[in-house]
Amino acid sequence: MIFIGLTLKQKEIVQTKFDSYCKRSLKGEARHYFREQNRRKEKEIMFSELKDGQLDKLYSMDKYYGDSTFLKVQGEEIEIESMQIFEAILKLTEKQRTVILMAYFLDMTENEIGECLNLMQSTIHYHKKKSLQLLRKILENQDEQNEKIDSLRNNPRGGKRQSILDQSGASTL
Numbered sequence: 001m002i003f004i005g006l007t008l009k010q011k012e013i014v015q016t017k018f019d020s021y022c023k024r025s026l027k028g029e030a031r032h033y034f035r036e037q038n039r040r041k042e043k044e045i046m047f048s049e050l051k052d053g054q055l056d057k058l059y060s061m062d063k064y065y066g067d068s069t070f071l072k073v074q075g076e077e078i079e080i081e082s083m084q085i086f087e088a089i090l091k092l093t094e095k096q097r098t099v100i101l102m103a104y105f106l107d108m109t110e111n112e113i114g115e116c117l118n119l120m121q122s123t124i125h126y127h128k129k130k131s132l133q134l135l136r137k138i139l140e141n142q143d144e145q146n147e148k149i150d151s152l153r154n155n156p157r158g159g160k161r162q163s164i165l166d167q168s169g170a171s172t173l
Contacts, residue, residue, distance in 0.1 A: 073101040074116060080105075088138040096131040103128055 006014065047055070068079045069086045078101050080086045089097055098117065102108045108116075110124040117124070 071097070071101060073098050073106070076106065078105045084139060084142055088135050088142070091138055092131055092134060096127055096134070099124055099127045100131045100135070 050058075068081050069083065070077045070079055071086075071089065072078070080089070089100060092100065095117075099113060102113045102116070103110070110121045110128065113119075114121045114124045
């Protein structure tokens with residue numbers, strides 16, 4: 001610092017006042033910072049603390065027309081977004097497909113479905129039960145096939161080389 005025409009005592013006073021000013025400024029900034037942090041803490045919530053319903057409101061997904069497939073039942077088009085479910089439903093008989101689509105996609109009761117198809121409620125219940133069992137088997141088989149495909153992608157040699165090593169104990173490289 002340049003002190004023109006000041007005595008040593010005056011220079012010390014100026015230096016002390018400047019130090020005091022700097023310390024007060026830093027304390028004020030620190031108070032402001034902590035006040036701001038506390039304000040944010042009160043208003044902001046961490047993602048991990050949000051409930052599922054709250055998390056769902058934080059994003060949106062674009063829905064494209066080509067991502068879905070449609071089936072027609074009783075004059076209404078039903079949108080099916082999952083290709084796996086669509087393919088599984090196509091493997092059902094026409095009557096089973098109609099019952100499943102009406103029950104789970106049109107939210108109809110077994111009695112309402114029976115009235116539309118001129119069948120007894122017990123018959124609808126039977127078709128629904130058998131269809132669900134068949135769908136479960138179809139989807140499980142699809143999952144198993146997908147797992148096999150994934151394992152082949154990860155190990156293109158199919159694991160045969162490893163089994164040869166295990167049997168003979170000698171290296172095949």
